[in-house]
Amino acid sequence: MKEEENKQYYSDKNGNSPFRGLGGLLRENIKRLVPYSSARDEYQGEASVFLDANENAFGSPLEQSYNRYPDPLQIEVKKSLSAIKGVPIRNIFLGNGSDEAIDILYRSFCNPGVDNVILVPPTYGMYQVSANINDVAIRNVPLTPDFQLNLEGIAEAIDKHTKMIFVCSPNNPTGNSINRADVETLLANFEGLVVVDEAYINFSRQRSFIQELTEYGNLVVLQTLSKAWGLAGLRVGMAFASEEIIEVMNKVKPPYNVNEASQQLALQALANIEQVNAWIKETLIQRDKLVLGLKDFEFVEDIYPSDANFILVKTTDPKGIYNFLVQQGIIVRDRSKVELCAGCLRVTVGTPAENEILLNTLQDYK
Numbered sequence: 136m137k138e139e140e141n142k143q144y145y146s147d148k149n150g151n152s153p154f155r156g157l158g159g160l161l162r163e164n165i166k167r168l169v170p171y172s173s174a175r176d177e178y179q180g181e182a183s184v185f186l187d188a189n190e191n192a193f194g195s196p197l198e199q200s201y202n203r204y205p206d207p208l209q210i211e212v213k214k215s216l217s218a219i220k221g222v223p224i225r226n227i228f229l230g231n232g233s234d235e236a237i238d239i240l241y242r243s244f245c246n247p248g249v250d251n252v253i254l255v256p257p258t259y260g261m262y263q264v265s266a267n268i269n270d271v272a273i274r275n276v277p278l279t280p281d282f283q284l285n286l287e288g289i290a291e292a293i294d295k296h297t298k299m300i301f302v303c304s305p306n307n308p309t310g311n312s313i314n315r316a317d318v319e320t321l322l323a324n325f326e327g328l329v330v331v332d333e334a335y336i337n338f339s340r341q342r343s344f345i346q347e348l349t350e351y352g353n354l355v356v357l358q359t360l361s362k363a364w365g366l367a368g369l370r371v372g373m374a375f376a377s378e379e380i381i382e383v384m385n386k387v388k389p390p391y392n393v394n395e396a397s398q399q400l401a402l403q404a405l406a407n408i409e410q411v412n413a414w415i416k417e418t419l420i421q422r423d424k425l426v427l428g429l430k431d432f433e434f435v436e437d438i439y440p441s442d443a444n445f446i447l448v449k450t451t452d453p454k455g456i457y458n459f460l461v462q463q464g465i466i467v468r469d470r471s472k473v474e475l476c477a478g479c480l481r482v483t484v485g486t487p488a489e490n491e492i493l494l495n496t497l498q499d500y501k
């Protein structure tokens with residue numbers, strides 16, 4: 136991008152965010168959108184006879200009844216999250232996994248066939264897939280060899296149609312955290328949204344960007360109950376952002392995007408934070424042990440520092456090791472075809488027993 140154009144989207148780096156609100160970012164059809172008004176939106180109070188939503192009034196053919204539609208805005212779950220995260224309910228969006236939040240961001244802000252986003256590979260694959268589904272152009276600015284942001288490259292790639300930059304920290308698949316000051320540079324200088332995906336933040340030494348929400352109107356933080364919280368099967372993801380952004384996301388989402396069973400179980404789980412914290416501690420201990428165990432193998436060339444619940448391991452023979460492990464019933468992720476990850480396998484930290492099986496099995500790899 137040329138100098139003068141650049142100035143339009145980047146300030147003079149004096150720290151004042153050039154973000155001037157959502158007006159210029161939102162798609163026109165979304166600005167005009169009248170959201171679906173569900174029965175639960177139209178009447179929320181107490182009543183004894185609900186004949187407004189065409190549900191089965193008799194119940195469900197289950198021990199527990201799910202015959203009523205769930206709360207479209209998941210207020211009870213949000214109350215609990217609000218207490219844990221220290222973020223007001225009005226700044227929280229819940230989705231059917233954070234993958235849904237990613238898709239809704241594209242659908243809200245990016246005009247298909249016109250707008251673009253900046254991705255910084257190697258990174259989480261759904262940013263690209265969601266862009267492709269929504270016909271949004273991708274400008275890839277690869278991370279540096281030490282897996283950090285190439286700020287100059289990003290500045291050059293931005294044009295007036297760039298709506299979002301996705302930064303995953305800790306990053307999947309590399310495992311490292313992105314330098315905080317670099318993310319702040321983006322937040323302070325980019326007119327569009329900076330989406331910081333913190334799916335693995337519970338395992339990180341870095342603090343969350345959630346605390347910066349009051350500082351930056353263009354910040355969206357994604358988190359999930361799928362990783363440290365152990366609820367991947369329930370599909371509950373979160374976005375934290377300004378009230379304006381959350382309102383847009385709520386308008387665009389399907390009315391009942393988080394089902395009743397997931398809401399109830401998430402609420403129960405959120406009351407059990409001690410268990411989750413104990414698992415996080417144990418995962419970090421196991422991560423260190425796994426690193427120690429792996430680094431002695433001759434076929435391991437490098438193990439990258441991890442702030443997540445997985446490690447990226449550079450090997451001399453990724454395909455061979457992967458296939459060998461599959462034969463023994465152990466599945467890791469082959470990331471060797473991914474940019475900057477030649478030779479690499481991504482290994483999730485398992486239970487002590489699973490990690491031991493992995494290390495013992497690798498002893499037999501020739």
Ligand SMILES: Cc1ncc(COP(=O)(O)O)c(C=O)c1O
Pocket residue numbers: 231232233234235259303307332334335358359360361367370371372373
């Ligand atoms: C960085 C990152 N973001 C988001 C997700 C998806 O999370 P969810 O299960 O909440 O859709 C993943 C899953 O692997 C991930 O690695």
